[in-house]
Structures are given as structure tokens and as C-alpha cells.
Amino acid sequence: MRNVGIIFKKEIDSYFVSPVAYLLLTMFGLIFGFFFWNAVSYFVMVGIESQMRGGGGPMNLNEYVIRPLLSNVSVVGLFFIPMMTMRLFAEEKRTGTIELLATSPIRDIEVILGKWLAAVALYGCMLLFTAVNFAFLFRYGNPDWKPLAVGYLGLLLQAGGLLAVGTLISTMTRNQIIAGAATFGVCLMLWILEWVSGYETAAWAQVLAYCSVITHFESFAKGVIDSKDVVFYISLIFLGLFLTSRSMESLRWRS
Amino acid sequence: MITVEGLTKRYARTVAVDNISFQVQKGQIVGFLGPNGAGKTTTMRILTCFLPPSEGKATVAGFDVLEQPMEVKRRIGYLPETPPVYPEMEVSEYLSFVGKLKGLSGPNLARRVDEVSERCAVADVRHKLIGKLSKGYRQRVGLAQAIIHNPDVLILDEPTAGLDPKQINETRDLIKGLAGDHTIILSTHILPEVEQTCEQVIIISKGRLVATDSVHNLQNRARGAETVLVEVAPRDSAPFEQTVVQRKLEQVAGVSRVLLRDASPARAVFEVESLKDKFIRGDLARAVVESGWNLNELHTTAMSLEEIFLQLTGSEPAAAAAETPGEAQ
Structure with missing residues (x-):
């Protein structure tokens, strides 16, 4: 556990010493700010219209603002995740520092967990930006906090799974660009797999749709913790990290 | 360890x-x-x-x-x-x-x-x-x-x-x-x-x-046989010819080869190789002096690690000097 902490701290330092973290956080902050502004403006417009028509029940902030925004974050995350993981192992392999880690009295899995947790923590920082925006909703409105908390849990689980996949891909190459591009491709694929369910209901289509990370986020966005989706994300995390450790071991046998 | x-x-x-x-x-x-x-x-x-x-x-x-x-x-x-x-x-x-x-x-x-x-x-x-x-x-x-x-x-x-x-x-x-x-x-x-x-x-x-x-x-x-450098100079009016000196050195017991390395009227330098495990320095000195020449210098040249290395690996160290990182990949 101590070793995981050492690697975690080193990775967090390297995210924040370089411009990587600031760049990602700024870009995400701008994009999310724009989403938020749009969602709230739309909410206000619809609200005014329904008042002018003199009717309509009370409108729900959770349903009109928070839910679509969380779905947006989930999709935007797909673009940011490759940038967080592409460096993790590819850089160590390129500069040879992997030899230091591999010859120190520390287990592979501790290195992997430290690095993966650092990436999850950086994603968590991104979510903090969204929290700043949502704070305004609580200041001027009265949304329910529970669905929001569930949504954050879902986002973290989803990102955890994709970051594990990214970590795995980063161990396979010494070129960061390849690692980043491949991770982006896989993330995108895991997103659009869900589309087949729109026109096909055969078993294979259901399997494909089930593999889509987006399908499993819908319930979280609604504020529902569905154990089926939790199990999916946790399995993805385990599978990703397990394969990463296999991949690291195979480096030794092949290199 | x-x-x-x-x-x-x-x-x-x-x-x-x-x-x-x-x-x-x-x-x-x-x-x-x-x-x-x-x-x-x-x-x-x-x-x-x-x-x-x-x-x-x-x-x-x-x-x-x-x-x-x-x-x-x-x-x-x-x-x-x-x-x-x-x-x-x-x-x-x-x-x-x-x-x-x-x-x-x-x-x-x-x-x-x-x-x-x-x-x-x-x-x-x-x-x-x-x-x-x-x-x-x-x-x-x-x-x-x-x-x-x-x-x-x-x-x-x-x-x-x-x-x-x-x-x-x-x-x-x-x-x-x-x-x-x-x-x-x-x-x-x-x-x-x-x-x-x-x-x-x-x-x-x-x-x-x-x-x-x-x-x-x-x-x-790696040395086994030793290599001795001998510098001989003429004394007084004693006859001094390289070929004569060389023949004289070759006759010393245990010598396998004599090479002329440097010659001038005033001196001649020879590289003398011994047979394996023969000690020739004493006999060489005696041979030179008894023939009436001056023995200016006599020393063995130890084989450098470089020569040993070449002998053992049969390769050029110059090529080894251009080693690139990650040789094992």
C-alpha cells in the first residue's frame, strides 16, 4: 500500500509539474462551462415559455439541467481520458525509467495501481470543475443532491474503466502518440457500439450494445444505482488492470 | 555474493x-x-x-x-x-x-x-x-x-x-x-x-x-612467452652491424624470434620474443656484453589488456567503442 502511495504521488506531481493537468483542466472547464450555460439558458427559456402559456407544473432542475449535463461529461470524458493515460507507461518505456521501477523492490501491480489511481484522481479534479458550476444551481435553485451524487459515482466508475483500458494500451508501446490514438479509438468504439441497438435486436446486437460504456451510464444519470451497471464498470476496471499486469510481465519475457 | x-x-x-x-x-x-x-x-x-x-x-x-x-x-x-x-x-x-x-x-x-x-x-x-x-x-x-x-x-x-x-x-x-x-x-x-x-x-x-x-x-x-626490447650500441671500435647483432641474439637459447625495430649507426633496437615459459633476459644481456657491445636498455613489454582482449575475442576494440544504447534489444 505504501508503494502504491509513492507511485501515486509521483504521477500526480508529474501531471501537475508539467502543463498537462492545467491544460486538460482548463479545456474541460471551458467546455463544461459552455454546456452548463447552454443547459441553464435553455431551462430558463422553457420556464418562461411555459409561464407565458400560463400553465405547466413545476420544472425539475435535475431532469432538465443536471441529467443532460452528466451525460455530456460522460461523453466529453472519452476525449480527455486518452490524454491522461497515454503517458503513464509509454514514457517510462521510452526513457528507460521502467528499468528503475522494474528493478526496485516493488510489485508490478503496485506500480499499475499507483498510476491508475493518479489518473482517476486527475479525472476527479475535472469533476470538481463541474461541481463549481452545479454549486450555482444549489445557490439559486433547489435541486435534489442525491441523483447528482449517483451521477458522479457513475462518472468515476466509467472513467475508472476507460482509464484502466488506457493504462493497458500505454504498456504496449513506447510511443505516446500511438498510445493516445489507440486509446481514443477504443474509447470511441466503446461509445458508439450502443448505436446498433437502434436498428437491430438480434442477440449479437444486444451483446454489442451491452459492451457500450454509454449504455451503462444512463441509469446513473437518472440517479439510479443499478447493480448490473456497477458490475459492468467494476469488471471493466478489473479486466483492464489485470491485463495491464499481464502486459507488464510479458514485457520482461519479450523485450 | x-x-x-x-x-x-x-x-x-x-x-x-x-x-x-x-x-x-x-x-x-x-x-x-x-x-x-x-x-x-x-x-x-x-x-x-x-x-x-x-x-x-x-x-x-x-x-x-x-x-x-x-x-x-x-x-x-x-x-x-x-x-x-x-x-x-x-x-x-x-x-x-x-x-x-x-x-x-x-x-x-x-x-x-x-x-x-x-x-x-x-x-x-x-x-x-x-x-x-x-x-x-x-x-x-x-x-x-x-x-x-x-x-x-x-x-x-x-x-x-x-x-x-x-x-x-x-x-x-x-x-x-x-x-x-x-x-x-x-x-x-x-x-x-x-x-x-x-x-x-x-x-x-x-x-x-x-x-x-x-x-x-x-x-x-596471455603472455606465456615474454617479449623483450633490447637496445644495443657499439663500443669503441668493435665491429657493429645489425645483421651480426641480430644473428647473435637469435643464437641465445630460448629465443623464438628477433625483429629489428629501429636502427642507426649509433644503436639498434630489437624486439626479442621468447619461447613459451623460457626466461631469456639474463642470457640476452650476457650475449650482448660478451660480444663487446654496450647494452643500453633491456626491458620486457607486458601485454596490455587490450591485446589480451583482442586475442580472446578476436574483435576490434575500435568497433566496440561505437556501442549504441540498448544493445540487447
């Missing part, structure tokens, strides 16, 4: 290390010598548990590299060919990171960071980013990293590569200073370095062990 038995490492198409066996005693400095691609780095990587051997057994401090890698890793310090440094870290930050990885903590860690930065002469740059350091400093940071946890065994892969002559001397002195408490294996293709730093030499070529012995024994063994 280190035992290697029948070590073999095969890659997909090549055999990098082929059935190597050797032993290193505690406190020794051992030079690992071989031309480019001989398998030095691969052997070191196996000893540091970075690569598993295909066959054979290697133990460090009594622990097997395959079965108890954690115990082995705790006891070794390793400086790979390219120092494994993070350019975005400060020197002291990096050293304390490595110290923590090796299991140090608290005041002990801070003390060791101070000690090794002092010892490796990087204390003056401890707050600089490693990425901004020169190659020499980076190499020394790499060395400091290797000794931070005071390991029993130090494995240094070309510790002086890329340094300037002054830095090379300083690094050699540093390594010599570390012997005694540490068992050191260092690989190099610079032969004088081995002669100056190491007590024992392991020479490998094309993955095979060619020789393992002390520097002294190796020189003796």
Missing part, C-alpha cells in the same frame, strides 16, 4: 547469453568486458531481475533471481546504460523518490539523500531539474540513485559512458571508493578502465564466456 550457473537467454531469433557461469566474491570489483552486443547488458538485466533467464540459475546474496526477486531487488543497486531519471524532477526530489521505492523513510531517507548527493558530487545541483543537467551530472545522479539504499551489490552498466576524461576519473575514484562495503559489477568496453578499477575481469564475446580471472593472472596467462 553473486553466483551464475549455466545462464542462457534466448530471444526470438538470437541467443544473447549462452551458458555463462561465474562467481563474484563479496567486496570485489568485477569488470564485465565484451564487444558490442556480447550480452553484457542482458546478463546484468538478468541479475537485476529485469529479465528472466531462459535457462540456468543466478543468485544474488543467496537469493534466486527467479524465485525471490523481491529479496534480490532489495539488495542491488542498478545503474542502467541510460540513467533512469525523470527530467521533470529536481535532483533531491528524484533521489528521495528512489529512496522511498527502495524502502527508506523518514529521517533515514533525508540523511541518505544528503550522503549520496555529497558522495556523488551532485549536492550543488540538488535543486535543479534533472532535465537541465549535463550528461555528466545526470550520470552521477544515476549513480547516486543506485547507492541510495546502501545495497550489498552494485550493478553498473557502462558507468563512464559519455563522460569527459575528468569526469571519468572522478567516477572511477568514486567506484573504487565504494568497493569494500559493496560488491560491484561494472560493464565497459574501455579496457584501461578495467585495468585501473577492477580486480577481476569477466570477458564475454557473442554471449559466451571467454575468460574469467584476475587482471594480473590474465596478463600473465
Whole structure:
């Protein structure tokens, strides 16, 4: 556990010493700010219209603002995740520092967990930006906090799974660009797999749709913790990290 | 301290290390010598548990590299060919990171960071980013990293590569200073370095062990026959002709070959080779003096490690000097 902490701290330092973290956080902050502004403006417009028509029940902030925004974050995350993981192992392999880690009295899995947790923590920082925006909703409105908390849990689980996949891909190459591009491709694929369910209901289509990370986020966005989706994300995390450790071991046998 | 038995490492198409066996005693400095691609780095990587051997057994401090890698890793310090440094870290930050990885903590860690930065002469740059350091400093940071946890065994892969002559001397002195408490294996293709730093030499070529012995024994063994330089000068009016002198020297018992190296009316220099295990210096001197010439100089030329190396590996050291990083890949 101590070793995981050492690697975690080193990775967090390297995210924040370089411009990587600031760049990602700024870009995400701008994009999310724009989403938020749009969602709230739309909410206000619809609200005014329904008042002018003199009717309509009370409108729900959770349903009109928070839910679509969380779905947006989930999709935007797909673009940011490759940038967080592409460096993790590819850089160590390129500069040879992997030899230091591999010859120190520390287990592979501790290195992997430290690095993966650092990436999850950086994603968590991104979510903090969204929290700043949502704070305004609580200041001027009265949304329910529970669905929001569930949504954050879902986002973290989803990102955890994709970051594990990214970590795995980063161990396979010494070129960061390849690692980043491949991770982006896989993330995108895991997103659009869900589309087949729109026109096909055969078993294979259901399997494909089930593999889509987006399908499993819908319930979280609604504020529902569905154990089926939790199990999916946790399995993805385990599978990703397990394969990463296999991949690291195979480096030794092949290199 | 280190035992290697029948070590073999095969890659997909090549055999990098082929059935190597050797032993290193505690406190020794051992030079690992071989031309480019001989398998030095691969052997070191196996000893540091970075690569598993295909066959054979290697133990460090009594622990097997395959079965108890954690115990082995705790006891070794390793400086790979390219120092494994993070350019975005400060020197002291990096050293304390490595110290923590090796299991140090608290005041002990801070003390060791101070000690090794002092010892490796990087204390003056401890707050600089490693990425901004020169190659020499980076190499020394790499060395400091290797000794931070005071390991029993130090494995240094070309510790002086890329340094300037002054830095090379300083690094050699540093390594010599570390012997005694540490068992050191260092690989190099610079032969004088081995002669100056190491007590024992392991020479490998094309993955095979060619020789393992002390520097002294190796020189003796390769020499076998001795080579003597003789400078003869005329005295008074005694007749002095090179051919005559040469014939005279050839007649001395035990001489196998006489070569004229330099000649002028005033003197002649010959290189005389003896037969194996013959002692000829006394007879040579007597032969010259009894013929009425002056014997200006007579000395044996020891075979340099370089010649031994060439003899054993049958390769050019000049080619080995152009070694590229990552030879084992």
C-alpha cells in the first residue's frame, strides 16, 4: 500500500509539474462551462415559455439541467481520458525509467495501481470543475443532491474503466502518440457500439450494445444505482488492470 | 555474493547469453568486458531481475533471481546504460523518490539523500531539474540513485559512458571508493578502465564466456612467452652491424624470434620474443656484453589488456567503442 502511495504521488506531481493537468483542466472547464450555460439558458427559456402559456407544473432542475449535463461529461470524458493515460507507461518505456521501477523492490501491480489511481484522481479534479458550476444551481435553485451524487459515482466508475483500458494500451508501446490514438479509438468504439441497438435486436446486437460504456451510464444519470451497471464498470476496471499486469510481465519475457 | 550457473537467454531469433557461469566474491570489483552486443547488458538485466533467464540459475546474496526477486531487488543497486531519471524532477526530489521505492523513510531517507548527493558530487545541483543537467551530472545522479539504499551489490552498466576524461576519473575514484562495503559489477568496453578499477575481469564475446580471472593472472596467462626490447650500441671500435647483432641474439637459447625495430649507426633496437615459459633476459644481456657491445636498455613489454582482449575475442576494440544504447534489444 505504501508503494502504491509513492507511485501515486509521483504521477500526480508529474501531471501537475508539467502543463498537462492545467491544460486538460482548463479545456474541460471551458467546455463544461459552455454546456452548463447552454443547459441553464435553455431551462430558463422553457420556464418562461411555459409561464407565458400560463400553465405547466413545476420544472425539475435535475431532469432538465443536471441529467443532460452528466451525460455530456460522460461523453466529453472519452476525449480527455486518452490524454491522461497515454503517458503513464509509454514514457517510462521510452526513457528507460521502467528499468528503475522494474528493478526496485516493488510489485508490478503496485506500480499499475499507483498510476491508475493518479489518473482517476486527475479525472476527479475535472469533476470538481463541474461541481463549481452545479454549486450555482444549489445557490439559486433547489435541486435534489442525491441523483447528482449517483451521477458522479457513475462518472468515476466509467472513467475508472476507460482509464484502466488506457493504462493497458500505454504498456504496449513506447510511443505516446500511438498510445493516445489507440486509446481514443477504443474509447470511441466503446461509445458508439450502443448505436446498433437502434436498428437491430438480434442477440449479437444486444451483446454489442451491452459492451457500450454509454449504455451503462444512463441509469446513473437518472440517479439510479443499478447493480448490473456497477458490475459492468467494476469488471471493466478489473479486466483492464489485470491485463495491464499481464502486459507488464510479458514485457520482461519479450523485450 | 553473486553466483551464475549455466545462464542462457534466448530471444526470438538470437541467443544473447549462452551458458555463462561465474562467481563474484563479496567486496570485489568485477569488470564485465565484451564487444558490442556480447550480452553484457542482458546478463546484468538478468541479475537485476529485469529479465528472466531462459535457462540456468543466478543468485544474488543467496537469493534466486527467479524465485525471490523481491529479496534480490532489495539488495542491488542498478545503474542502467541510460540513467533512469525523470527530467521533470529536481535532483533531491528524484533521489528521495528512489529512496522511498527502495524502502527508506523518514529521517533515514533525508540523511541518505544528503550522503549520496555529497558522495556523488551532485549536492550543488540538488535543486535543479534533472532535465537541465549535463550528461555528466545526470550520470552521477544515476549513480547516486543506485547507492541510495546502501545495497550489498552494485550493478553498473557502462558507468563512464559519455563522460569527459575528468569526469571519468572522478567516477572511477568514486567506484573504487565504494568497493569494500559493496560488491560491484561494472560493464565497459574501455579496457584501461578495467585495468585501473577492477580486480577481476569477466570477458564475454557473442554471449559466451571467454575468460574469467584476475587482471594480473590474465596478463600473465596471455603472455606465456615474454617479449623483450633490447637496445644495443657499439663500443669503441668493435665491429657493429645489425645483421651480426641480430644473428647473435637469435643464437641465445630460448629465443623464438628477433625483429629489428629501429636502427642507426649509433644503436639498434630489437624486439626479442621468447619461447613459451623460457626466461631469456639474463642470457640476452650476457650475449650482448660478451660480444663487446654496450647494452643500453633491456626491458620486457607486458601485454596490455587490450591485446589480451583482442586475442580472446578476436574483435576490434575500435568497433566496440561505437556501442549504441540498448544493445540487447
